[in-house]
Amino acid sequence: MTEPSKHAWFQGAPCGLIGTSLDGLILEANDTLLEWTGFSRPQIEGRSFTSLLDPGSQLFYETRHAQALPLQGQLNEVALTMLCADGSRLPVLINAIRDAAAGVNRIAVFNASGRIQYERDLLHARRVAESSEAQVRVLQEVSRAFGVSATDEDVAQSFAEVARTAFAAREAGVLLLDDVGELTLVGGTNPLAGLVPPIVSLRNSPDVVVVDDETATARFPQLAAALHETRLAALSVMPLLDADRRLGILVCFFGRARQFDDQFFDLQKALGRQASQTLVRVRLQRRLAFLALHDQLTGVANRQLLEQSLEDALEAASAHNTPLAVMFLDVDEFKSINDRFGHAAGDMVLVELAVRLGAGVRSEDVVGRIGGDEFVAICANADEHAATTIAERILRLTQEPIAIGEGLISASVSVGISMFHPRLHSRPTPEQLLVRADRAMYESKGAGKNRATFETPPP
Missing domain, CATH: 3.30.70.270 (Reverse transcriptase/Diguanylate cyclase domain)
Structure with missing residues (x-):
């Protein structure tokens, strides 16, 4: 293959190609990568490879793979998120080979944006949790628990127990919507039961909501009084969703004031998504089992x-x-x-x-x-x-x-x-x-x- 044809192949390859120095500075990048990220060649060459990654991926790459590449000589299918020139994020998989003789690292970048949302979120949750062995155990434990769940009650109880441990909550409860749209405690505990529903104003939020003493005093006076009576400092409410359909909520109750950082919210979302998908699976299996034993027209036994x-x-x-x-x-x-x-x-x-x-x-x-x-x-x-x-x-x-x-x-x-x-x-x-x-x-x-x-x- 002639040198021009090699160059044309490099620039037009169906994946991003990057050559870096052994210490990670970008020496060259092909047209495909520039098109995906929106950077010009002068903007990308000479900067570190990790500077193209979002903060979570930087931490993940630097603490694990940057040390592994010199030792192993290659990396395969590492999931990362690159930052584009316009600030958007591009999920990618990379393969890398260290060529010590030539003094370069050769990196192939594959666009993973077509992956389903669940896979991206789960990978991101794992990246965030990688720095904490306890949080990795949380994801493993909830996957194990949900894998053997057979009823709504099994899912709710497993979710409440794992959430209480994972977030160091004093108590946790899972409330599911019943046939008439009312929230009913199905797993865990609710220390505010009989005092004030902790979810009257929060149940319809599309995202995780945290209410501490200050927020409750300003916006939810009844809830603030109940928190004081039960000596709670804060609570979080996590919606359980099947697409746009609401299944219920997870409520975590905290006895001490704490900081709720991105890691907390990301892990709640990852666990909530797993719980929601497991609920949908359990209910679908129950529905299929019902249909297998019941007359489809009348609903009575077949x-x-x-x-x-x-x-x-x-x-x-x-x-x-x-x-x-x-x-x-x-x-x-x-x-x-x-x-x-x-x-x-x-x-x-x-x-x-x-x-x-x-x-x-x-x-x-x-x-x-x-x-x-x-x-x-x-x-x-x-x-x-x-x-x-x-x-x-x-x-x-x-x-x-x-x-x-x-x-x-x-x-x-x-x-x-x-x-x-x-x-x-x-x-x-x-x-x-x-x-x-x-x-x-x-x-x-x-x-x-x-x-x-x-x-x-x-x-």
């Missing part, structure tokens, strides 16, 4: 969950010698409803009937849709008298007119009931109980519909 629930109910009935009732319910004249009002109206009827079936059974009973317009109710510890009461209540509720866009629809169900008494009957299979209940349901159909019929197996 066939898979019904079969498992029936197997469990049979096991419990046998173990405790308690009766079990299984009801098979079929909507009367459902085809006529679909033909007359359309399938959308038919779906509305099924959804409303599922709600009424849930209201007709007891709280511990299981209602599911086994397919089409057929439902099943599993009533543990229910004898004939209890089953009759439940069935009559269902029949009464399902006869009430159902409002749809076109008006009112009258619907009813036919019910078949099979019973299992451990002292009287040999244990059936779940399928046998369902078949007997289904057979009894058809007897209800044949007897005029809108009624319940028992089918009791022989001893």
Whole structure:
């Protein structure tokens, strides 16, 4: 390769290229790096490489990698942030080789601005925390704790415990928004409970908010009084967010006055982001698990969950010698409803009937849709008298007119009931109980519909 072609390759390379002296002064930089940073060649040549980095990256590079390069001879994929001529920041990855014979360090700079926000923030949090072994342990501990979290309560409790230790707080609490938009303490503690909500004026802040004694006295008199009563010097409120959707907050309570520096805020944000993402993951997994076991139209149990629930109910009935009732319910004249009002109206009827079936059974009973317009109710510890009461209540509720866009629809169900008494009957299979209940349901159909019929197996 001729010298001009080498020069053209160097200047037009798809990454930034820098040559420095062994002590880090820039000797040359290619056009790609100048374009990315906005510096001219005279502005960049002759200055130290570390002067191109933001303060956090300077500290990170000088305390770790500047010493490692002479010893190891090379650096690979070091994450840094460069300062551009206009003051903006450019996240980069660098590879470097030390050529002692030539008296130069050769550095390749790769633009990492396309990385997702989470990766950039986490790398930055790690750079900030690198100077403190305790803070590195914090990030490791919270990653471990969140990795095994299975519920909102697990995430909240782990987050509160890690935050209390990481920020040397006297106490910490995680409050999550419930279904009606109210904040509820789910993990940790709230020493201001019953005195004044510490988040009335702070809950909607998009960023970390710190309130010390002076700020509280000037802006939040009630909060100031509560802080004095509980001997607290300050508190911080960290929002937990999923994009723009609020999930809750972390509140740290401090018994002594302290300085809240950039390191404090950066670590709170990093931990808050991890907690938020873990909450989203846990809730998504819970939602997926729910969808896997529930009918997507009506929300009641699907066939898979019904079969498992029936197997469990049979096991419990046998173990405790308690009766079990299984009801098979079929909507009367459902085809006529679909033909007359359309399938959308038919779906509305099924959804409303599922709600009424849930209201007709007891709280511990299981209602599911086994397919089409057929439902099943599993009533543990229910004898004939209890089953009759439940069935009559269902029949009464399902006869009430159902409002749809076109008006009112009258619907009813036919019910078949099979019973299992451990002292009287040999244990059936779940399928046998369902078949007997289904057979009894058809007897209800044949007897005029809108009624319940028992089918009791022989001893």
